[in-house]
Amino acid sequence: MNWRKYFSVYELSFLSLMATLVCVITIFLKTPIKVPGHMAIFFVIPFIIGIGVTRKFGSGLFMGVLAGLLIGLIGTGDKGILNVFEYMAMGITMDFLALVFKGHLGNVLVGCIIGAFGSFAKLLVNYYVISATGLSANILIIGIGVTGTAFLVFGGIGGVISSAVLNRIQHIHFLNQNLYKTQKPKT
Amino acid sequence: MQFKYKLAVSFAIFGLLILAVFAVQWVYTIQTANTTVGNYNLNETFSAASFLYGPQAWVPDVSKLPIMPGVEANGNGNFYVMLVDLNATSNLGATYPCVRVDYSFIGLHGTAAFHVYAYIKEKGGIQWTNRVEGDGASGFYVTAQAGPSNILANPKPLPNFHNICVKVSNKEGAAFNEYGNNTYLMEFDKPGGGLNVLHITTDPRNPDGNITATSNLTGTFYLDFTGHSVMEDFLLFVAVNGTIGNNFQLNLKSSVPT
DSSP, X not given: OOGGGSSXXXXXXXXXXXXXXXXXXXXXXXXXXXXXXXXXXXXXXXXXXXXXXXXXXXXXXXXXXXXXXXXXXXTOXXXXXXXXXXXXXXXXXXXXXXXXXXXXXXXXXXXXXXHHHHHHHHHHHHHHHHHXXXXXXXXXXXXXXXXXXXXXXXXXXHHHHHHHHHHHHTTOGGGOHHHHHXXXXXX | OOHHHHHHHHHHHHHHHHHHHHHHXXXXXXXXXXXXXOSEEEEEEEEGGGOOEEEESEEXXXXXXXXXXXXXXXXXXXXXXXXXXXXXXXXXXXXXXXXEEEEXXXXXXXXXXXXXXXXXXXXXXXXXXXXXXXXXXXXXXXXXXXXXXXXXXXXXXXXXXXXXXXXXXXXXXXXXXTTSSSEEEEOOOSTTTTSSSEEEESOTTXXXXXXXXXXXXXXXXXXXXXXXXXXXXXXXXXXXXXXXOTTOEXXXXXXXXX
């Protein structure tokens, strides 16, 4: 396999846009909901749409690394560059689940599972990073019941939205890779 | 495996994860909290002369916060205030990280309000305090039989609610004396920020804190922080109204349960 051509320019551009959208959502979108993890409803959407449009294993990881770096380097992340591990974990988890449910990403139940498990993976890595860096992990464990459930539920809702959106945009001409592959130059 | 079975297994794992996180939380929270006093980080008695600021009805934040729930922050307040450096922060290795504060009043003829502020050197000053009103509010208020308000000669109201240097009333001065004049910079620049991480609680097992109103002139409460920023030093903002006479005394002891 030629790794340099694994993603096309279109795909890389689209995934980069989605990763940037995750960063923008994290920084600028403020909601009055005071439940921890509620932002999962928003930041899983670009991930699932990115994976669903490119349909390639590794899309989630690519977006995770880019989104984590952006959030960490711009300085809004509370753990600096270590934020990259959270988003990487989310991307890898979604990549594997997309592989398991290959061809069914438009199903809202599948979207729910991918979104929920992806955001939960982010939470787990967040706890691990906090513990490893000597921060106050004990305090966070006191509320992990509600926090963990919130990440699962809000991630799931975000996943349902993503699948609904994917269903609507899959027919769009420029997103359909098969069209490009079968297109022959006019003679 | 067929698609429907994959989906069923996934939702089963979904349910199990929810049960697992609550199980972890339950196992953790049935542990008892250590509230034993070790060495005191602060043991000092403050008098009427320790009030350096006031009279006022507000405490500093990104805007004026009411000094007590129900008090009009922009109104004419009659609280005199002092900032006390507790010279302590939570021990993150503790089951329930917190700072224990023991207080004892003599000559209190009115209401005393306690609010917590916290300092991180790297962040350049004090940027956090407890929420006074609304969801997530916490605070500790001691009320004794009120006397008529008297005027203290020396204190002056704080000049602003943020971007101000506030002097501590400790004899030893500030634990982090960055400016050499025993003051801390209170710098609240994020709208609505800084109100979710510091809490005052009467039970360390409830780190989100609670509002307590009591008439006990001697007692104990706990200060803690939640979130990712590790506070380096806790400070107590003490506000008292009513008659503040020459016999007024407030003894404060801070210690860190391990």
